[in-house]
Amino acid sequence: MSPSNGIQTVALAGVGNIGSPLAFEFLENGLTLSILTRDTSKADLKQYAEKGANLVQVDYSSEAQLTQALRGIDVVVSTLPSGSDDQEKNLAKAAKQAGVKLFVKSEWGLDYDAPNMEPVNPMIASKMQLRVELKEVGPPIFVVSNGLFATLAFSSFLGSLDAATRKAVINGNSAQKFSLTAFEDVARFTRLAITRLPIPPAGSSRVLRVQGFAASFDDLIATAEQVGGNKFEVAHKSYESVADKQLEPSLEGLIAWLLASLSDGRGLLPQDKLTHDEVGFKPSVDIRKTVETVLKA
Numbered sequence: 201m202s203p204s205n206g207i208q209t210v211a212l213a214g215v216g217n218i219g220s221p222l223a224f225e226f227l228e229n230g231l232t233l234s235i236l237t238r239d240t241s242k243a244d245l246k247q248y249a250e251k252g253a254n255l256v257q258v259d260y261s262s263e264a265q266l267t268q269a270l271r272g273i274d275v276v277v278s279t280l281p282s283g284s285d286d287q288e289k290n291l292a293k294a295a296k297q298a299g300v301k302l303f304v305k306s307e308w309g310l311d312y313d314a315p316n317m318e319p320v321n322p323m324i325a326s327k328m329q330l331r332v333e334l335k336e337v338g339p340p341i342f343v344v345s346n347g348l349f350a351t352l353a354f355s356s357f358l359g360s361l362d363a364a365t366r367k368a369v370i371n372g373n374s375a376q377k378f379s380l381t382a383f384e385d386v387a388r389f390t391r392l393a394i395t396r397l398p399i400p401p402a403g404s405s406r407v408l409r410v411q412g413f414a415a416s417f418d419d420l421i422a423t424a425e426q427v428g429g430n431k432f433e434v435a436h437k438s439y440e441s442v443a444d445k446q447l448e449p450s451l452e453g454l455i456a457w458l459l460a461s462l463s464d465g466r467g468l469l470p471q472d473k474l475t476h477d478e479v480g481f482k483p484s485v486d487i488r489k490t491v492e493t494v495l496k497a
Contacts, residue, residue, distance in 0.1 A: 207274045207301070207395045211236055211256075213291055214279035215248065217349065218308055218383055222277060225387035227251045231395075236269060236291075260287035266294030273298065275394050276339075278306040282323050282454070285330050292338025302399050303339045304390065305331055310379075310461060311345040311469050313407050321457035322449040331405060341405035342393060346386045347379025347469055348462065350412055350490040351497075353420055358455065361420060363494045366432045372439030372463030374417045379469040381412035382485035392479040408475045412483040412490075414468060423491045439463050 209232045215223050226233045233253045237245060240255040249255055256269045270276065276295045280288050288306060295303050312320065312328055320328070334341060354361045361368045381389075389410040400406050415423075421432045439460065446457035461467045476482065485493075 204396050205399060208232060209272060209274045210234070210394070211270055211273045211276045211300075212279070213276065213288075214281070214306070215245070216279060216281070218386060219279035221383045221387035222279065222390060223248050223253060224251070225384070225391045227253060229391055231391070234269070234273065236266075260284075260290055263290050263294050263297070266291055267297040270295055270298035270300055273300050275302040275304065276300050277304040277390070277394070279308065280306045282327070285326060288330065289333060289337065292334045296338045300339050302342060302394060303334065304342045304344065304394065305334060305405075307331075307343050308346060308349075308386070310347060310458075310467055311407070311409060313345075314466065314470060317461075317466055319447060319457075321446055321454050323454050324457065335403050335405055340400035340402055342397075342400070343405060343407045344386065344390055344393070345407055345409045345469060346381040346389075347411055347467060348381075348458075349386070350380040350382045350485060351494055353380060353417075353490075354424075354494045358459070360417060360459070361424070361432075363424060363428070363497075366424075366428075366430050368417065368421055368432050368434045369437060370417050370434060371437045371442045371459050374421075374434075374436065376463055376465060376467075377414045377416045377419070378462045378465075378467030379411040379414055380487075380490070381410055381483070382490060385412045385483050385485050386410060388484070389476075389479065389481045392481050393475065396479050408479075409469050409473050410476065410481065411469050411471075411474055413486050414471075415487050417462075419487060420491070423487050424495065427488065427491050428495050 211234045213236045234256050235253050236258045240257045354363045442456040442459040446460045
């Protein structure tokens with residue numbers, strides 16, 4: 201389907217965990233893609249160039265260079281990591297100077313705008329403050345809230361479920377459901393949103409909410425046991441073991457905040473505010489498919 205809002209050209213900043221599926225989603229659905237990178241000679245960028253992406257070398261500290269790189273671009277999609285506030289601000293300012301219509305800000309996670317989200321880790325508070333600043337200096341903003349990336353529930357980053365050893369460490373309420381969405385579903389939702397939704401007015405932002413499925417750690421463990429045929433050894437820790445650390449301004453504090461949020465309900469997107477119907481999206485990856493992917497890996 202052709203874009204209904206005129207979006208045809210995309211610049212993507214970052215091709216990591218979510219940036220890579222976004223790149224392939226854009227390329228496979230007829231959008232013209234430029235990938236912004238500090239080094240166009242990186243071997244892992246070849247796969248995108250072979251599918252038609254333009255590799256554009258940029259210096260994120262140079263607003264002038266970024267502005268030149270963004271001439272003729274309709275939408276900038278940022279997946280820059282936490283701690284890149286200055287670079288993302290330069291990118292947004294350059295986008296406005298270049299006439300970009302829309303800026304998708306790098307948040308990709310829980311619904312930071314939810315009424316029950318307090319308290320927030322300082323690194324999350326920084327993201328929220330940056331959004332306020334970007335509305336003043338950049339194009340209109342979309343933010344995608346997708347809950348937890350589904351396979352990260354079993355990652356060493358989170359440290360809760362280990363599919364290889366069949367061990368689990370759960371902090372707090374293991375029966376509390378939270379939102380999970382596969383990388384590929386987030387990418388498809390984002391592509392649909394940027395090509396179908398009306399562009400917000402200048403100086404504004406809109407939060408778009410997408411969920412692949414809702415599950416608890418109990419649900420994930422039960423599904424993994426069913427699919428893999430092996431029981432998990434489960435250890436339980438108190439909610440306070442993470443909640444007491446969740447305001448520390450560090451990566452450890454950020455992980456504690458995330459684990460506390462998954463335990464106390466902050467990790468569940470408001471089910472009546474999902475943007476699925478508006479963009480014509482249906483999830484393709486459920487809890488079983490997620491677990492099968494993890495166990496195969």
